[in-house]
Amino acid sequence: MTKTSRGFSRFCISAVLIAGVFGVQGIAHCQAADETPAAESAPEYSGMSPTLCLGCHGERGMKPAAGILQHPMANQADPNTPFGEGNHACESCHGPSKAHAMSGGQKPPAVKFNAETPFEVKNESCLSCHGKQRSHFHWPGATHNIEGVACNDCHKVHQAVDPVMDVETQTEVCYTCHQEQRAQFLRQSRHPVQAASNAFSHTGLMTCTDCHNPHGSDGAASLNRSTVNESCYDCHAEKRGPYLWEHQPVREDCSNCHNPHGSNYPNLLNARTPWLCQQCHSAVNHSSTALSGIDVAPNSFDRRVVGKDCMNCHAKVHGSNHPSGVALTR
Template structure:
């Protein structure tokens, strides 16, 4: 009984706390709606760029963190009150409209007022910021669905600028981007990083190892080229040589291993592998078709005591 009375008392206290805060929260929400009404009396879903603010996270007026129209566009008093020759809002995000678009820095500052830190901490000085982009060049904050935040539709937003990468994803060997299983932000942080090519990890290899952990090692016998940079051999967006190789073997390997002119079965020497029938100067099938990978299959590294040459 004592436990039951204690529980009832605690529930009553919690209920009382909720009641005491309900009125101020409701009043604050109504105040935010009233401020929005200055803008929404004209701007709604009938616009050429429809405004569905209250179907987005920015329009949740019960959340005190959500901005009002003026939080992003500025007070824009003259724009809201002047009937003739109406001037532009203080910060205009639209491109190609009746008013000049605000500078990318001003548009970015409106967003960064709230969206600071986290994966955006390297935005200033990042590649996209230096290219003159602002948040709304990729994000659509007045729409219920922001394509850049959805895995299946995000690549199309990026391809608006990165057209070469779009073409590469349609080659015969790619990451499953078109299938919607991998998207750009799985590897890149578009808001900026302290590494090259906006990769999310410290370097390209660490980014690849996030999925391809079996290639990480450490191995007893390390392949220097593979440990240096995955992109020495692979092209990440797409290739006509599986698996995502820059060129077909043995030419891929001979970019580094040019000194193997006397290697048995070398494509240039015409020498034969041990036990192979003599066929004149024609290279053996091991080289003429797949080449080096027929024998050297543990190419990223080997833990076998006899695996110095990465043989299978």
């Protein structure tokens, strides 16, 4: 079965390449071309999908599949959808499955999309149409692709509303694999993404895809923007500056001090001040003595600093625009 599917897609890929910039439109041609019987054993389309298929897989049938008709992809008016004219309805995704239908289910459909189906086979089926989309530009190098995650691990197409496309339910889909991130988003300070399991949570203001592109990107951690900072500036524009007096670690990477998901310290901080600051500012200046009270540096003003938080004085930790804000104090 794997073998026939692969043969099918290799044929398709060359057709898509010829179709070139026409993108999704090229696919209709690709699938039409596929109807030409190439090899003797080439699996055939039934030519009667979806009617034939729904005869057995209708609402009261076995493995009911009519839910696909509620999905946006069932739009018959759009020639690029599986149900558009010239395409093969159910078999646009499940592959040429005449033998399956005619054998009453004894022979398998070309593409099953179950746990045993190799993920490449599943994904090639979807990518025959979606591969040329701008949103899938980075898919070949995407972490999810490399890790063998299938389109249908995230997308549910046999229903009206795909939970991963819905702001309210997206995070739950991600959490099925990303338990650690679930825990981070339950911490006291967190970005307000949906966390349905926590009665005290903020709800539905943000989603994972406000920062990440699950189809891959040219940035680290599949971020929508090429750097962490650019991702943060999308919503925290004021932190972009420019500042007269900059604080180097802020320019470098917001995650020097913040956990973008959540933290048990206030303001998503990686540690509490002054310890946060002392990870980088050590022994040589007044800061090291701020809490200890020991005069190690003769010129420092330790007594004023003792017992005070760095932020009491260095309030402009992200940068300062005050002419005398060089020490980020104003």
